Amino acid sequence: MTRPVYLIAGGITKFAKAHPEMDFRLMCKQAFDYALADVPALTLDMIDGSSVSYFSDHFTRQLMAGIMVHDYLGLCPKPSRRIEGGGATGGLNIQNGYQEIASGRMDCCVVVGFETMSHVNTWKGNEFIALASDTNFDFPVGGFYSGYYAMMVQRHMHEFGTTCEQMAHVSIKNHRNATFNPYAQFPAQLSVEEVRAAQMVATPLTMLDICTMSDGAACLIVASEEVAEKVCENPVLITGIGTGTDAMRLADRPHSDVVLLPHESGADYENLRYPGVHSFRGGRLASKLAYEAAGIGDPREALDFVELHDAYTSSEIQTYEDMGLCRYGEGGPYAVSGRTFMPGLDYGLKLPEASQVPVNPSGGLLACGHPVGASGIMQGVFAFWQLQRTIEKHLGRAELQLAHPKRGAIHSHAGTGTYISVSILERP
Amino acid sequence: MDPNAKLPETQEGTVLFNLDPIILKHHWEVDYLHSYAQDSPFFAGLSEKKLLGSKCTACSCVYATPRAHCMECGSPTEWHELPPEGRIHTFTTCFFGGEAFLAETPFTLILVEFEGADTLFLSRLAGVPEEEIRIGLPVRARFLRNSKFKPTDVYFVAMDGAQND
Ligand SMILES: [Zn+2]
Numbered sequence: 117m118t119r120p121v122y123l124i125a126g127g128i129t130k131f132a133k134a135h136p137e138m139d140f141r142l143m144c145k146q147a148f149d150y151a152l153a154d155v156p157a158l159t160l161d162m163i164d165g166s167s168v169s170y171f172s173d174h175f176t177r178q179l180m181a182g183i184m185v186h187d188y189l190g191l192c193p194k195p196s197r198r199i200e201g202g203g204a205t206g207g208l209n210i211q212n213g214y215q216e217i218a219s220g221r222m223d224c225c226v227v228v229g230f231e232t233m234s235h236v237n238t239w240k241g242n243e244f245i246a247l248a249s250d251t252n253f254d255f256p257v258g259g260f261y262s263g264y265y266a267m268m269v270q271r272h273m274h275e276f277g278t279t280c281e282q283m284a285h286v287s288i289k290n291h292r293n294a295t296f297n298p299y300a301q302f303p304a305q306l307s308v309e310e311v312r313a314a315q316m317v318a319t320p321l322t323m324l325d326i327c328t329m330s331d332g333a334a335c336l337i338v339a340s341e342e343v344a345e346k347v348c349e350n351p352v353l354i355t356g357i358g359t360g361t362d363a364m365r366l367a368d369r370p371h372s373d374v375v376l377l378p379h380e381s382g383a384d385y386e387n388l389r390y391p392g393v394h395s396f397r398g399g400r401l402a403s404k405l406a407y408e409a410a411g412i413g414d415p416r417e418a419l420d421f422v423e424l425h426d427a428y429t430s431s432e433i434q435t436y437e438d439m440g441l442c443r444y445g446e447g448g449p450y451a452v453s454g455r456t457f458m459p460g461l462d463y464g465l466k467l468p469e470a471s472q473v474p475v476n477p478s479g480g481l482l483a484c485g486h487p488v489g490a491s492g493i494m495q496g497v498f499a500f501w502q503l504q505r506t507i508e509k510h511l512g513r514a515e516l517q518l519a520h521p522k523r524g525a526i527h528s529h530a531g532t533g534t535y536i537s538v539s540i541l542e543r544p
Numbered sequence: 545m546d547p548n549a550k551l552p553e554t555q556e557g558t559v560l561f562n563l564d565p566i567i568l569k570h571h572w573e574v575d576y577l578h579s580y581a582q583d584s585p586f587f588a589g590l591s592e593k594k595l596l597g598s599k600c601t602a603c604s605c606v607y608a609t610p611r612a613h614c615m616e617c618g619s620p621t622e623w624h625e626l627p628p629e630g631r632i633h634t635f636t637t638c639f640f641g642g643e644a645f646l647a648e649t650p651f652t653l654i655l656v657e658f659e660g661a662d663t664l665f666l667s668r669l670a671g672v673p674e675e676e677i678r679i680g681l682p683v684r685a686r687f688l689r690n691s692k693f694k695p696t697d698v699y700f701v702a703m704d705g706a707q708n709d
Contacts, residue, residue: 270636371662
């Protein structure tokens, strides 16, 4: 029997192109101190250990950087471990923290993650990231993640008729949301024309369809019910976690049946060859496991918002489908329906429907930046504040605060759909 | 004991980018021994102008990118020569890339599907103007004359290109 797990505090450094004045330890310390300041009754001696995440030793050029963070936070000789899983590193780290509490091993655990990507130029950085593809068969052919995602969306467009204009709507939404988020690296008010006219990176993805590289850190403190009740006035429950995987190589995606969510039936997908390269079955399984654990029947009804891994506008659309916010094949029309946009904000777009499940109120990775080991935790912090209804307190402005959010999902994603984590957060 | 001991001074200096905070530049380069190990026959095959996939000895799943053990059932696979022709399953033209490939931009990546294979193969497409690249386009494997024992020893061209050989 697992114990209930609560989020009790969070903190983020501003994501930026470079933070040369702070190394990874100080960035993590800054995020941690912010979180601690939010729960003054929590003292260092009440913390049982930490779980530290960063993606690439190449960027850090410092092995065992995890323990150096743990040390810097003043937590030695308590337990700690490093969590790594590509782009899903942050989301997996939150799930590790969940497990530390749920298992009874700890009563209070610091989940902290960072990435320092500014130490090499953007194209060397892309090369480092591409080393997270098969170095026998994929990397030497032209290792480039934007190229891999471009091939996926070309197939998505071919199978389902998804358009570049629909993808541009995701870019507009997330960059616009970020204009109300002082932590975001790249807030902007864009038009479809501007997204399409931006520099082409890998057809059909332009610079504005792709997230940037960043330096940054983020921290969440997870706790048992006992500690949460003692130190926090408005903790948030983690009611379910799910994780899925797929082969490293994009080429290794044999076809089988769709993994069905509770609200779907096999008849919905009789002619769909699945997952192909257009869908992420790992994302589907992660969603299914998380929904089952949280008792969610229909995510479209049960979720009040989603913070998901939008490294590409196209992968946000693919993820709508994996998470069951719409059916497979409907991600494109769903992206322009208005249902994923924030209520009451002006995007300069004609949206036919009202907001239903806002996706990436924070601005997501597209606009906040993507310091890999921190990104998933950053989205966890925003989801936590959203459910606490403390957005105004932490952002200094309230435009991104939803009125009555009860339940949200956070989603982290690695490789070509290689590790995916979905966690459900709920206001008790 | 010599209280006036001195370590030798050297002349190479340090490349400083900034003083506050101090930012230095390091060069970082290594020789690394990479073994293709169980995948080696694939690369040997390329040097003989053969494209080798693999086939599961238990469930008959055919992998266009070889793997020594089956991802469906875990059984060993055997080498399985792929047909020289396939079709474009999906594609992209890259105008940027990792630093190692930046000089080669723009280049076109394709996933190739083969008749009778359950998975795909990542390669480059040559000689097709960007506006003529499409999903379903029949393509044919070509091989570098001077094998480099890399997956880029094979690339693909449009089937019609065969006439220009
Ligand atoms: Zn098999």
